[in-house]
Amino acid sequence: MHNTTTIVLRILSFCFRMLALLITLLVCLLLFGTSARFDLVELVSLFSAVAPFGGNAALLVLTPFGGAIHGDLCLLGVLFFVLDWFCLRVSNRYVKLAYTNNGFNCTADKY
Numbered sequence: 001m002h003n004t005t006t007i008v009l010r011i012l013s014f015c016f017r018m019l020a021l022l023i024t025l026l027v028c029l030l031l032f033g034t035s036a037r038f039d040l041v042e043l044v045s046l047f048s049a050v051a052p053f054g055g056n057a058a059l060l061v062l063t064p065f066g067g068a069i070h071g072d073l074c075l076l077g078v079l080f081f082v083l084d085w086f087c088l089r090v091s092n093r094y095v096k097l098a099y100t101n102n103g104f105n106c107t108a109d110k111y
Contacts, residue, residue, distance in 0.1 A: 033066035
């Protein structure tokens, strides 16, 4: 039923989701100025360097809590969530195509 394309797309989707959740957690920790406490400086610089639209904290907004909102990391997290959604959407499309026969539903007993 599931061919290798759907399996690869679902694994990619899972990886994108985990990266997006990691970046979201990182952004939440950085709101309160905890980057120095948890040694997150290297991780922030790594993700900022990977972001295709960021770099050198171009979208940095200071918060009154002593931290900062890293806009490049926020956009990277949204990008990973969108890639996760897209991979699942394409994977589900392949599964639905496997259950149809020339455009007609083979399981007509399901309502």
